[in-house]
Amino acid sequence: MINNFIKLLSLLFFSIGFTLCCSAQxxxxxxxxxxxxxxxxxxxxxxxxxxxxxxxxxxxxxxxxxxxxxxxxxxxxxxxxxxxxxxxxxxxxxxxxxxxxxxxxxxxxxxxxxxxxxxxxxxxxxxxxxxxxxxxxxxxxxxxxxxxxxxxxxxxxxxxxxxxxxxxxxxxxxxxxxxxxxxxxxARYQLPFLCLDNGDNGRAIYNAYILLKKYPDDQALKKLIAKALYMEVKRQRTADENSESRLSLYNHVNKMEGAIQRVEYIFKKMKARELTVLALKRNYEAWLDDPEDEQLNMAVHSLMVDLATHYDNLDKFSNKPRPKVDDSKPELKEEIEDGKELTREEKIKKANSNEVVDDSRLFAFVDYLDDEDFQNRFNKAKEIVTAREEDEGKSRRNNTYYMVNNSVSLDIDKIVVVNPEYVKLKSNKDRSVQYIQSEEKQAEFRNEIVEVSKMSNLDVKLLGLGELSGTDLESFNNLNELDTYFQQQLELPSQGLHPSTNQTKINDIAESYGTDYFLWTGLISVGRNKIKPLAVGLGVVFPPAFASRIFDKVVYNDDTFFYAILFDVKNGKRRALKLDFIDGSLTNPFMKAHLYDVFNQISSN
Amino acid sequence: MKISKFGALLILLFLSLGINAQVPGFLGKKLSINLGGAFYPAFEGPSKGNKGGVDFVLDENPQRNTIGLNYALEISADYTTGRYGSVGIFYNQYQTGLTTRLHLPSDVSIFVVNHAETFHLINAKTIGAVFNRFRSKQGALAPIGRFTSYGFERVSLTGEITDFILINQKGISTVNPADVQNFEQEHSFFNFIFRYMISIPLTEKILIKPGGSLRLPFNALIQLAEYGEKTSHEDWGFNNNQAHFDVDLERRILLHGLVRFELNLAYLLF
Known part of the structure; x- marks a missing residue:
């Protein structure tokens, strides 16, 4: 009995120690x-x-x-x-x-x-x-x-x-x-970070809040919430940029279950400026806690620009705390107008016409509205917005995706080509991906990159799975971080600078390779079942054509998409060097020529 | 005068050379020299060596409405000016034949009509310039891939009467053969060129370019519009030999080599 009691006591003691240990670290x-x-x-x-x-x-x-x-x-x-x-x-x-x-x-x-x-x-x-x-x-x-x-x-x-x-x-x-x-x-601790990387911002915030109860002083979790809010703002802006409805982003909310639905519902209901204010508040506070975090610094800048698009100045925001509101329910008063009691319908009309202003956002920056740094940042952002609006007035060209016919030199000495891809599809097959051909073509594409890089005036480092050995763990992890970065950047608005959620790691990767410029390139070739009259004519005139590989050309009409997007990963600038929809397939010499064109645009002459 | 006009056009065409920024070319090479030939059906009329129809047979009337096969040899140079554009100059030459009737003055009677059925061996030397537009939607990147060319050429023709038959309808021949031989046979005109070609890289320096072209003789079109109705030689009297010759020649050239199949080999210099 005593033994059992001691065992129970020791177990209890151990459990308490364990819990304390958990909350500490x-x-x-x-x-x-x-x-x-x-x-x-x-x-x-x-x-x-x-x-x-x-x-x-x-x-x-x-x-x-x-x-x-x-x-x-x-x-x-x-x-x-x-x-x-x-x-x-x-x-x-x-x-x-x-x-x-x-x-x-x-x-x-x-x-x-x-x-x-x-x-x-x-x-x-x-x-x-x-x-x-x-x-x-x-x-x-x-x-x-x-x-x-x-x-x-x-x-x-x-x-x-x-x-x-x-x-x-x-x-x-x-x-x-x-x-x-x-x-x-x-596993549970990792979950919100994972959600954030996957663009599931609502879930990331929800999971992080639950963990914050357990680890109230965890800076990483606080930063994560700030980042998730930042990503949500950007997600909405991308939708605006692509002329999509903001509400369409939240179509799935009705089908969601559990408490996460509420988070998404709040996102859906919040106005763009409200979400921007909230995200900026969280990011600015997180940055004040850790001013060394360059990523947060960039996020604050980016959100400040967003704020400047919504507000001309900071006058609307209060620098005094919100007066305490009496939470008790107000008594229902009989509303009388012109000596006449209002009907129920009139009351509803009146209530609707008096828009209820949720002014909580106006008190968001109470603690630092008077800070010189905060105001300077806003003024700088306002200048950027004004300049951008003027630019848009002059030219409707999107400066990040704008590509000139006669290429210009970007004067870059070194780049890293990240995991070049070649995917071959055939739309008329049950299994559209042609695995074996894709892998063969991918290998050829990589070889062409290596070969062409030697011809161009550019130091090209190829970072792909094909180039890794068993001991290249660092490169393997870098590759995954870069892929996450790329996916996120494609979802972020094209204008302005937007750090990704793993920006700090990306900056370290850029340091380790000695360049800020990373190139994502690849080809997607889609074979369609479309008979070409000219090719059939050739087959009729010259029947052996049917027996050879030309027949394939007769039946399938390949469409190829060639992309090459260069990122300045530290400041998020991107430039599409190639976004070509090509009617036909690209043979190797053509692939080579296009790659040379890409490298030629990047290199310094 | 014509040369200066041609020069002005050439300058206009090459103006784009100065505007380009960083042009990729094919793996950095932009200038190419081309050697090639064009094969084309030569409609209507005879020629020497079967260039453009049947052989000229002195004893019979020339056969019309026949098709032969002629060829031209060409040398050219192309320079890539942009990602999807290049300019080129070329020189080519070919031979063909033409039969025409020369009216000759008679010293016996105004009612006696003398004329000569003549065969002219025509040497054509052509110089021209084209602008090549590469088709980006089909993956082209100058100087490789599919492209269409627009341009013009100046063709200088020199004729040599190699055979003739003197004909006197009244049976009295008073024509001096020297009158036939001294006839002026020089001519020049402009063509518009429209060309569609595919430039396929064989190696890093050699390209092969099959394709086809359409040439519209600018002068011939105008002259045919002017004289098209007056094709009967008799109506023209005796002193319009040059006009006869010109119209026959333009008509011949218009039909001859209207469509060409071309094959060039290009060597990329730098």
């Missing part, structure tokens, strides 16, 4: 560690060939023709899709959560035969979805959202068991609930 954001596993780097086509060889060795002769074709198609799509996920940067390796999940799995009774044949292994997917799924290659993907949402280790074990072999046994306590809680804490 926030978990770290997890990322991939160590050596990049070989399966992340092996080209998908090689994996596909290996799978087919294995299939041929074991089972091919037993299957009929239709089954064979079906299986080959499945192996093709499966290999390429899984590799897409592995190489997307969302799949983590050697991270704390992954290691733990693998350890949990190893506690499960997996047969030796299965271990030998499939080598089951788990990778954590950096996604806020709640999901886990297994692949025929033996990989089990567990999302971070799932780890954050399962309440006990047993639940996780059950899911893993389900994924591995549909084990129906209950696996109660495998590695210890404490360790599980620790893992869950990490």
């Amino acid at each position: 926030s978990p770290k954001i997890i990322s991939s560690q160590g050596t990049i596993p070989q399966e992340f780097l092996t080209p998908s086509s090689i994996k596909y060939k290996q799978t087919i060889e294995e299939y041929e060795r074991n089972q091919r002769n037993k299957d009929d023709f239709k089954t064979k074709k079906g299986k080959e198609e499945f192996y093709l799509a499966s290999n390429f899709n899984i590799d897409d996920l592995l190489q997307s940067g969302y799949a983590l390796f050697n991270d704390e959560l992954g290691k733990y999940a693998n350890e949990v799995m190893n506690q499960l009774p997996i047969s030796d035969e299965l271990k030998k044949r499939k080598n089951p292994r788990i990778y954590i997917v950096n996604s806020n979805d709640v999901n886990a799924f297994a692949t025929d290659q033996g990989i089990i993907f567990v999302t971070l959202g799932l780890l954050a949402n399962v309440e006990t280790e047993a639940q996780l074990a059950f899911i893993l068991a389900h994924e591995i072999s549909h084990i129906e046994e209950d696996h109660g306590f495998l590695l210890g609930e404490d360790r599980f809680k620790e893992i869950q804490k990490i």
Whole structure:
């Protein structure tokens, strides 16, 4: 009895200590560690060939023709899709959560035969979805959202068991609930950051607020809320720029469930200027707490410009605190006008005509409205807005996406080309992506980049998965950060400077490569089933044309999209060097010529 | 005078050279020299060596409405002036034939009509300039890809009467052959050129350019409009030989080489 009491006491003591420890220190954001596993780097086509060889060795002769074709198609799509996920940067390796999940799995009774044949292994997917799924290659993907949402280790074990072999046994306590809680804490802490990177700003804010209750002094979370508000403002401005309705951004709100719906609903209902004021307030306060944060500094500047588009001056804002309002419900008075009592309908009309002014935003900057720095920033932003309006009056050309016919030199010495892409699609096929051809073309495209870079007067560093080895973890992580940056920047308004949510990391990456200029380029080729009369005529006059590859040209009419967008990643300036919709496919010499054109525009002559 | 006009046009065409900023060319190379040939159906009329119809047979009337195959040899130079534009100058030459009837003065009687059916071997030397517009929507980037050319050329023709038959309708021949031989046979005119070609890179320095062109003889169109109704030689009297020759020539040139299939090999210099 006494022993039990002591055990209980020690457990209680331990729990209190643990809780104190939790509130004192926030978990770290997890990322991939160590050596990049070989399966992340092996080209998908090689994996596909290996799978087919294995299939041929074991089972091919037993299957009929239709089954064979079906299986080959499945192996093709499966290999390429899984590799897409592995190489997307969302799949983590050697991270704390992954290691733990693998350890949990190893506690499960997996047969030796299965271990030998499939080598089951788990990778954590950096996604806020709640999901886990297994692949025929033996990989089990567990999302971070799932780890954050399962309440006990047993639940996780059950899911893993389900994924591995549909084990129906209950696996109660495998590695210890404490360790599980620790893992869950990490996963939950990472969730809002992930939501922010994925553009799910409402969810990011909601999750961050919940965590702030646990870690009230966590600066990272406060900054995150500021960033999420900033991104939401920018998202709305992009919609305005593209002449889309702001409300269309929130079409999904009605279908949402839970408390997050309220956050999104508030965004929907807030006016653009109200959201701008709120975002600026949060960002400015976060910046005051950490003036060294260049990213916040840029965000404040950017939001200040937005504020200046809504307000001509700061006179509307109060520098005195809001007087306390009596929260008690006012008594209903009989309204009398011209000695006559108003009817109910008249009351409603009158109430509608007297627009209720929500003036809370006018007290947003009470604490620092008189600060010289705040006012200077606003005045500077106002100048920018005025200059921009004048420019728009002069020319309707969008200066960031404007491309001149005769190229001009940007006088840049060094750039980094990030993960050049070549995607080949055929619209008339069930599976539109031509995986094998895409990978082949991608390799050719990379080679052309290397070759052309030698000809041009430009120092080009190619950063792509094809160039990485197992020890290039840093480059692998950089690649993922840059991809996030690129996706975000495309969603941000084209005018002005807008830092991305991972701007600090991006600045460090720019420092490490010794250049601020990063180029995203690629080709998307879409084959359409469209018969060309001229080509058919050729076939009729010269029948061998049908038998050769020319026939392909007769049936398919390729449309190609070639893009090359150069970013000055530190200040968000971008320039579209190529956004060409080409009627036809581009052969290698043409690809080369266009790449040379791109590099030629960048380099200094 | 004509040369100076031509020069002025040439200057206008090359004005765009000075405006360009940073032009990519093909992997940095902008100037190319081209060697090529044009093959074309030569409508109507005979020629020497079967250039433009059947052989001229002295004993028979020349055969009309026949088609032969002629060729021209060309040398040209192109300079890339923008991402989607280039200018070029060219020189080409070809040979063709023309039969026409020369009316000759008679010293016996005003009612005696003498004339000569003559065959002229025509040497044409052409110099011209074109502006090439590359089609960006089809992935072209000067100087490679599909392009259309607009330009003009000045054609200098010199004729040489190599064969003739003297005809006296009354059976009395009083014509001196020297009268035929001394006939002036020099002529020049302008053509408008419209051309569609594809420039395909074979190596980093060599391009092959197949295509086709349409040439509209500016002078011929005007003269045909003027004299189109008066095609009967008899109506013209004796002293209009030059006019006869001109009209026949313009008509011949208009039909001859109206459409050409061209094939050029370009070498990129720098």
